[in-house]
Amino acid sequence: MLQPFRLHDPATVADASNLLADLGEEARAYAGGTELLLAMKQGLLHYRHLVNIKPLGLSGIRFDEETRRLRIGATTTHRAVEHSAVVAARAPMLASMERHLANVRVRAVGTVGGNLCFAEPHSDVATVLLLHEATATLGSARGRRVVGIAELLRDAYTTCLHPDELLLDIEVPELPPNAGAAYQKAAFLERPSVGVGVALLPAADGSTVAEARVAVGCLGPVPVRVGEAERALAGAPLRGRAFERALDAALDAVGRACEPVDDLYGSAGYKRQLGVALMRRAAVAARDHAAPARGGGISATD
Ligand SMILES: Cc1cc2nc3c(=O)[nH]c(=O)nc-3n(C[C@H](O)[C@H](O)[C@H](O)COP(=O)(O)OP(=O)(O)OC[C@H]3O[C@@H](n4cnc5c(N)ncnc54)[C@H](O)[C@@H]3O)c2cc1C
Incomplete structure (x- = not known):
């Protein structure tokens, strides 16, 4: 059950900040409340003061x-x-x-x-x-x-x-207009179990990857960029077997980089495999949408 709390409606960011400083551990900023009020209802968190930040513009x-x-x-x-x-x-x-x-x-x-x-x-x-x-x-x-x-x-x-x-x-x-990017996730419950994104920024002539960005979420305490996977893809030709070889090396790096734990969202081993499979899908979609000649090659999840 939700315990009583006082709701404050400051007029400015400075007022909200001063309130949070004065009230210390007993207060928290409150926006939509979808996490905060849920956690307070479940008794996981309790604050005697909530500082409403929605009216702050x-x-x-x-x-x-x-x-x-x-x-x-x-x-x-x-x-x-x-x-x-x-x-x-x-x-x-x-x-x-x-x-x-x-x-x-x-x-x-x-x-x-x-x-x-x-x-x-x-x-x-x-x-x-x-x-x-x-x-x-x-x-x-x-x-x-x-x-x-x-x-x-x-x-x-x-x-x-x-x-x-x-x-x-x-x-x-904004990503460059010829970049291809894709985000793939798997969610069995309402929140994602795994989320992987890839952005490929082609060189000017469109034949190779000038820069690769790989980000993995849910497979550790915070989402991370996977530098080793990015370096494996950087410089690779965008088409043909050489891209596949670079992608295999990037997938190995992603498998090593993630730190999943067993939880309600799946076992650690399953989530690692899922991460690698989604990374392949995201990278292929990003590659297919990297469009130097056409421009505007962003792909997405749907
Ligand atoms: C059922 C459910 C399913 C969800 N599924 C997904 C999903 O699939 N993918 C996903 O990414 N997320 C998911 N979420 C998370 C969802 O995105 C967050 O609940 C929502 O964005 C939190 O925003 P809020 O405004 O309600 O935050 P609040 O609950 O108001 O605040 C959350 C926390 O952030 C602090 N805070 C809020 N705004 C600020 C600010 N501007 N400055 C400083 N501190 C601040 C608060 O003090 C509090 O600690 C899910 C949540 C629920 C409840």
């Missing part, structure tokens, strides 16, 4: 033509991202991932910022953001700082946020 999506980056406010709901025309045009893999996240009730209320700040290991959002090399702007009454997604997520349920800090927004660089 932190929601919204826009694309900056100059920096070629999407800016997504922290309290933007998953549903808003899913239905945004600008996200569909600039980061279609992100839009597609959002379509398959949770269920419509969670998407309608849950926010992108809440997903990242809760740092639940069975999550899709951070894995896709790692492929985009997105950054997060954190703010408090003391100022602002920008961190990468890998720096934001320290461990399962642990971020680099200071107690008085809020996530304000994320910036998502």
Whole structure:
């Protein structure tokens, strides 16, 4: 049962930050509440004060033509991202991932910022953001700082946020128009058991992979980029047997890099195999959609 708590409605980020600093361990920022209220109802967490951050003007999506980056406010709901025309045009893999996240009730209320700040290991959002090399702007009454997604997520349920800090927004660089990218996940329960994404950025002549990005989620405490797999794919021809050989080496690296544990979502061995199988699918889809001649080759999960 939900224990009583006091809901605070600060008017500004500085006010919210000061409240969080003053109330200390007894308070928490509250956005959609889909994680927080659930955990409080189950008695896993208890806060006597919740600081409502929804009225702080932190929601919204826009694309900056100059920096070629999407800016997504922290309290933007998953549903808003899913239905945004600008996200569909600039980061279609992100839009597609959002379509398959949770269920419509969670998407309608849950926010992108809440997903990242809760740092639940069975999550899709951070894995896709790692492929985009997105950054997060954190703010408090003391100022602002920008961190990468890998720096934001320290461990399962642990971020680099200071107690008085809020996530304000994320910036998502657009992938180059000839890049191919795909995210694949398997979910037996509502949350994903495994999520793997690959982005292939072709060289100017389109014949080889100039840069490869590989991100694996749910197979460890936090989603990670797998550098060894990326190095195996970088420089490989985009077509033919040589791509397959590079992919085999990348798949081995992914199998070694993940640290799954046995849990409700599957045994460790099964999840490792699933991760490797999804990585193959994602890499082949990304390769097939890397389109130097046509442009705009982003593939996604559906
Ligand atoms: C049934 C179910 C299925 C789900 N399935 C998926 C799935 O398939 N894939 C997936 O990726 N996710 C999934 N999720 C997670 C979902 O994305 C999150 O529940 C949601 O995004 C959390 O956002 P919220 O606004 O409700 O956060 P809240 O519950 O309000 O907050 C969560 C935590 O983040 C903190 N917080 C929130 N916003 C900020 C901020 N701006 N700054 C600092 N701290 C902040 C809060 O203090 C709290 O600790 C699922 C969740 C549920 C309940």
